[in-house]
Amino acid sequence: MRYRTLGGLRVSAVGLGAMPLSIEGRPDEERALATVHAALDAGVTLLDTADSYHLPGAEPGHNERLVARALETYGGDTSDVLVATKGGRGRPAGGDWTVNASPRHLKAAAEASRERLGVEAIGLYQLHKPDPAVPFEESVGALRELLDAGTIRLAGVSNADADQIRRARAILGGRLVSVQNRYSPAVRDSEPELRLCAELGLAFLPWSPLGGLSRSSLDGPSRTEGAERFAAFHAVAAERGVSPQQLALAWLLARSPSIIPIPGASRPHTIRDSAAAADLQLTAEETDRLDEATGGGARPAPVMEA
Numbered sequence: 001m002r003y004r005t006l007g008g009l010r011v012s013a014v015g016l017g018a019m020p021l022s023i024e025g026r027p028d029e030e031r032a033l034a035t036v037h038a039a040l041d042a043g044v045t046l047l048d049t050a051d052s053y054h055l056p057g058a059e060p061g062h063n064e065r066l067v068a069r070a071l072e073t074y075g076g077d078t079s080d081v082l083v084a085t086k087g088g089r090g091r092p093a094g095g096d097w098t099v100n101a102s103p104r105h106l107k108a109a110a111e112a113s114r115e116r117l118g119v120e121a122i123g124l125y126q127l128h129k130p131d132p133a134v135p136f137e138e139s140v141g142a143l144r145e146l147l148d149a150g151t152i153r154l155a156g157v158s159n160a161d162a163d164q165i166r167r168a169r170a171i172l173g174g175r176l177v178s179v180q181n182r183y184s185p186a187v188r189d190s191e192p193e194l195r196l197c198a199e200l201g202l203a204f205l206p207w208s209p210l211g212g213l214s215r216s217s218l219d220g221p222s223r224t225e226g227a228e229r230f231a232a233f234h235a236v237a238a239e240r241g242v243s244p245q246q247l248a249l250a251w252l253l254a255r256s257p258s259i260i261p262i263p264g265a266s267r268p269h270t271i272r273d274s275a276a277a278a279d280l281q282l283t284a285e286e287t288d289r290l291d292e293a294t295g296g297g298a299r300p301a302p303v304m305e306a
Contacts, residue, residue, distance in 0.1 A: 001043030002278045004260050006203040007124065007154040007177030011082050013253055013278040015046030016271055017207065017264040019053045022063035026055075027266045029066070036070035038268035040078065042275035048180075048205065048262045050086035050128060051113050057093030064116040072118070084124035084205075085113050086158060086180075088131065088139070101131030103142035110146050125152035126180055127168075129159040136164060140171040147175060156180060158207070162196050169200065178203040180262075184211025185233060185248050185294045198258045206252060209261040213248050232293035236286050242276075249277035251290045 002013045016039040021032040036047070053063035064085055071078045087109035088101040106127070114122050127143060130136055143155040156178035157168050169176040179197050181190040183206035190206075197204040213230050230244065237247040245263070252261045265271035282290075 001275065003045075004203070004257065006046070006082065006260060009082055009154075010080075011046040011260065012044045012275070013260060014044060014249060014275050015048055015084075015205070015260055015262040016044050016274075017262040018047055018049045018063050018067055020264040020266040021066055022053045022059075023055065025266075031267065032066055033070045033073060034268050035265055035271055036067065037074055039265070039271045039275065040070075040074055040076060040081070042272050043278075044271070044275050045081050046084065046260060046262065047081060048084045048207075050089065051109055051116075052086070052089040052091050052097070052128065054091060056091045056095040060090075061112065061116045064113055068116060068118050082123045083117060083119070084126060084156070084178075085117065085122060086126040086128040087113060088128040099129050099131045099133075101127060101129070101134050101139040101142075103134075103138050103145070106139060106142040107146060107151075110151050114151060121150055122152040124154040124156055124178065126156040126158050126178065127160075130157075130164060136167060137171055140168045143168075144172050144175075147172070154178070156203075156205075160193070162192050165193060165196055165200075165202070169202075176202060178205055180205040180207055182206065182208050182211075183252070183259075184209050185213060185251065185290070186211030186229065188295060194256055194258065198256050202258065203260050204256065204258040206259060206261050209252055209263050210245055210248055213244055229293070232289050236289060240280070240286075242280060243273055246273050246277045246280060247282075247290075249274055250280040250282055251287065253277065254282050254287050 003010045004013050047067055049063045049067050051061050087106050090098040110125055146152045147155055154177045158180035181193055183190045194204050233244045233247055237244040249261050252259050263274045
């Protein structure tokens with residue numbers, strides 16, 4: 001496992017997005033715990049969760065409690081594991097995602113998350129999404145208060161644009177450490193935010209980093225609609241003898257030294273495959289092919305490992 005830097009901490013270059021373990025289609029608890037344990041066995045030291053990762057209208061905080069149980073029941077050392085959680089979203093009955101980033105809600109949510117995780121202070125707490133009904137400065141101001149109070153150790157934002165990232169950094173007095181936005185071979189709308197993170201020394205955590213690649217296939221009758229856009233990933237993966245998903249994560253890591261992908265998983269073998277991407281080094285020719293297939297873009301800066 002290679003490593004990268006997040007808020008001055010050394011974390012695995014590939015994390016685990018724990019959301020699939022608690023939402024619709026989730027596995028039973030035995031397999032869910034085995035999946036987290038497999039991630040830890042593979043050297044993963046960044047686990048991403050949120051208080052809203054649960055079934056609609058039921059069991060708020062399910063994913064946080066699951067992550068806490070997985071760490072508690074793991075037989076090895078977990079002292080270097082960073083658990084990142086988020087607040088400001090909800091999942092009431094009906095399934096719609098809601099947003100509430102008022103300072104009062106965020107501070108109460110952070111305290112509830114801290115208790116569910118069973119920690120003195122949350123490792124990384126992230127504003128899940130800016131709330132159009134609440135001034136952004138007030139939402140991020142709540143993160144500042146949580147930092148000052150010692151409820152959280154590190155602060156990040158999610159689903160934020162470049163202007164919001166700059167504003168959050170200023171509000172937090174330079175203590176912003178990460179940005180979690182959607183970014184993948186299929187969705188590169190956050191390219192400006194990624195470049196800004198590299199400029200400011202912030203970690204960039206792509207959510208949904210595979211962007212549909214897991215459901216694509218180029219094989220005969222199982223060929224899926226729109227799979228052509230992933231053809232280069234399938235081709236290079238076949239040449240290297242790895243899965244297209246592992247290759248996509250390796251490509252993300254090559255895009256920028258700021259990137260720490262957090263692929264979701266609900267099976268042990270899936271996260272083991274994803275974690276192996278950290279040690280998959282792409283050639284310049286392979287990177288060029290994949291860059292071209294995803295719409296081009298400047299060659300990333302050399303990757304500096306922590």
